[in-house]
Amino acid sequence: MNLWFTESQTKNLGLQARIKETLFMGKSDFQDVAVVDTHQFGRMLVLDGVFQTTIADEFIYHEMIAHVPLFTHPNPKKVLVIGGGDGGTIREVVRHDAVEKAEMVEIDGMVVEVCKKFLPEISQALINHDPKLELKIGDGIGHMKDAENKYDVIIVDCSDPIGPGKGLFTPEFYQNVYKALKEDGLFVQQTESPFYHQELITYLHKEIGQLFPITKTYLANIPTYPSGLHCFTMGSKKYDPTAANIGNIQPLKTRYYNKDIHKSSFVLPNFVQELLK
Incomplete structure (x- = not known):
């Protein structure tokens, strides 16, 4: 499997992480919420497409x-x-x-x-x-x-x-x-x-x-x-x-x-x- 998640850090730059598995994906009253398991950073919380926190750092x-x-x-x-x-x-x-x-x-x-x-x-x-x-x-x-x-x-x-x-x-x-x-x-x-x-x-x-x-x-x-x-x-x-x-x-x-x-x-x-x- 070769799935990648990209955060657009600016309009001209993105940070990519290769994904092992999508653990959760949903939409709250306020934002899109996802948790993905990545090869580099481990499990990661993503809100509205933006990396929030990872197990690694x-x-x-x-x-x-x-x-x-x-x-x-x-x-x-x-x-x-x-x-x-x-x-x-x-x-x-x-x-x-x-x-x-x-x-x-x-x-x-x-x-x-x-x-x-x-x-x-x-x-x-x-x-x-x-x-x-x-x-x-x-x-x-x-x-x-x-x-x-x-x-x-x-x-x-x-x-x-x-x-x-x-x-x-x-x-x-x-x-x-x-x-x-x-x-x-x-x-x-x-x-x-x-x-x-x-x-x-x-x-x-x-x-x-x-x-x-x-x-x-x-x-x-x-x-x-x-x-x-x-x-x-x-x-x-x-x-x-x-x-x-x-x-x-x-x-x-x-x-x-x-x-x-x-x-x-x-x-x-x-x-x-x-x-x-």
Whole structure:
């Protein structure tokens, strides 16, 4: 069998993966949902034709979107994850001793159930009903409108700024995030590829920087994401992630994140620095 799945990473570039088997294909109220088993990356979640996560490299994204903010904040008791239906981010969040409650708001219940069935390594916190976790199937944007001075850390684990994820990249949404955070709270959002999505990154850094006194972008290398170079943007009311006291952080068994990666991920190439000026 010689079947290939192609993600159009830009209008001029695609990434192909040869498929062993299609495990699931369906359409939710929000998007096309598929899980395929690939030769190179193993099982892969695909939403609206876009690679979301794979068994082979998911740990990089999920560790970096979770541990960088949670080790920046000195006492992240209450955490909110918006999106993240595959369960990987919340899996990492509940591992932190300081976290007492972790809420997760995911708009697409089909994604959650499909990932629990076909990507159990990633969804283990959802499968095991971790006692710290409260899962809500609903609209993260609406959830933010109703929250005020509630969370220490908010993690926006969203898909691309199209379809159901589009509203998570707006000034109104960031204003609601700011309102929902406690006086020393911080948030992180995945903000695409600094190689292919430069206008978006410049725009987001400006919008977030108008609200948060500390706004930082950091990088990770994720093979299945466009260009392999991915970035995250943090908005913080008080704590600077580059000055975080990570010398005595809780030891966690990780595959990508460590103390040195925490620091070095904020060291940006010149072309990325130029985007943020």
